[in-house]
Amino acid sequence: MNIIISKVELRRIVKNARNDGKTIGFVPTMGFLHDGHLSLIQRARKENDIVVTSIFVNPTQFDPNEDLDTYPRDMESDCELMASAGVDIAFFPTAESIYPHGYATYVQVEGNMTQVLCGRSRPTHFKGVTTVVTKLFHMVFPNLAYFGQKDAQQVAVLKQMVGDLDFDVKIVVCPIVREGDGLAMSSRNSYLTPEQRTQAPVLHRSLCKAKEMIANGERSAAIIKQNIEKKIDAIGSAAIDYVAVVNAHTLETMESLKGEILIAVAAKFGDTRLIDNIQIEV
Numbered sequence: 001m002n003i004i005i006s007k008v009e010l011r012r013i014v015k016n017a018r019n020d021g022k023t024i025g026f027v028p029t030m031g032f033l034h035d036g037h038l039s040l041i042q043r044a045r046k047e048n049d050i051v052v053t054s055i056f057v058n059p060t061q062f063d064p065n066e067d068l069d070t071y072p073r074d075m076e077s078d079c080e081l082m083a084s085a086g087v088d089i090a091f092f093p094t095a096e097s098i099y100p101h102g103y104a105t106y107v108q109v110e111g112n113m114t115q116v117l118c119g120r121s122r123p124t125h126f127k128g129v130t131t132v133v134t135k136l137f138h139m140v141f142p143n144l145a146y147f148g149q150k151d152a153q154q155v156a157v158l159k160q161m162v163g164d165l166d167f168d169v170k171i172v173v174c175p176i177v178r179e180g181d182g183l184a185m186s187s188r189n190s191y192l193t194p195e196q197r198t199q200a201p202v203l204h205r206s207l208c209k210a211k212e213m214i215a216n217g218e219r220s221a222a223i224i225k226q227n228i229e230k231k232i233d234a235i236g237s238a239a240i241d242y243v244a245v246v247n248a249h250t251l252e253t254m255e256s257l258k259g260e261i262l263i264a265v266a267a268k269f270g271d272t273r274l275i276d277n278i279q280i281e282v
C-alpha cells in the first residue's frame with residue numbers, strides 16, 4: 001500500500017493509472033476505521049483496478065461547538081486495516097493542503113435537502129461535506145465513489161451535487177454495518193460510556209419496530225414517528241434530536257407512507273450524538 005500525503009503526487013499517480021485504462025474506486029473517510037468503513041473498501045476492491053481511501057478529519061463539516069479536536073484518530077491501526085483490506089493508495093491530506101491560507105470557495109446544495117434532519121442542528125455541516133468531497137474528487141479522479149447508507153442524508157445530498165454539477169463519477173451506496181446488538185458502527189461509538197453503550201441500540205430497535213408496523217399495514221407517518229419517539233424516550237438519558245419520516249430521495253416530509261421512504265433518527269447519549277436510519281419500499 002502506498003501512503004501519500006501530497007495531492008500533487010496523488011494526482012500524478014491516478015492520472016497515469018487512468019491513462020493506462022485502469023478504473024479507480026474511491027472511499028473517503030475520516031479515519032478511526034471500523035467494519036463499516038471496511039465494507040466500503042471491500043466493495044471498492046471487488047469493482048475497481050485501483051482503490052484509493054482518504055483519511056481526512058474535515059474541519060469545515062464540524063460546527064464550532066462540535067468534536068473536531070477530540071474526534072478519534074489512529075493512523076497506525078487505520079494503515080494496518082487498509083493494507084489488509086487491499087487498499088492501493090491511502091491518502092492522508094493535511095488541512096493546510098485542502099484549505100490553504102486564503103481559501104474562499106465552497107460548494108453548497110441549496111434548499112430543503114440540507115436544512116432538514118441533521119441540517120437543523122448542524123447548519124454548516126453539509127456545505128463542508130460537499131466542498132471537501134468536490135475537492136477530493138478533483139484529486140482522486142475516481143470512476144466510482146463509495147458511501148455508506150448509515151449517512152443517508154449525506155448520500156442524498158452528494159447524489160444531488162454530482163447530478164447538478166455533472167461530475168463524471170458514480171456514487172455507490174453500501175448497506176449499514178451493525179454491531180451484534182444492532183447498533184450502527186460509528187467512530188463516535190468510542191465516546192460512549194459502558195452504560196450509554198448498552199442504551200444506544202434502542203435507535204435500531206425503534207426503527208425495526210417501525211418496519212414491523214409498516215409491514216403490518218401502518219401508513220401514518222405521525223404514528224410511526226410517535227412510536228419511535230416513545231421507545232427512545234423510555235431510555236431516560238437519551239435526548240432525541242429528530243425522528244423523521246421522509247421521501248428517501250428528496251428528503252421531503254410525508255404524511256402517508258408511499259414509495260421509497262427513509263426513517264431517520266438522531267439522538268444524544270450524553271454528549272455523543274448518534275444517527276441511524278432504515279429505508280423501506282412501501
Ligand code: AMP
Binds near residue numbers: 031146150151176178
Ligand atoms: P466517516 O469516517 O464517518 O466520515 O465515514 C466514512 C464513510 O463510511 C461514509 O460514507 C459513511 O457513511 C461510511 N460508514 C460509516 N459507518 C458505517 C457503517 N456502520 N456502515 C456502513 N458505512 C458506514
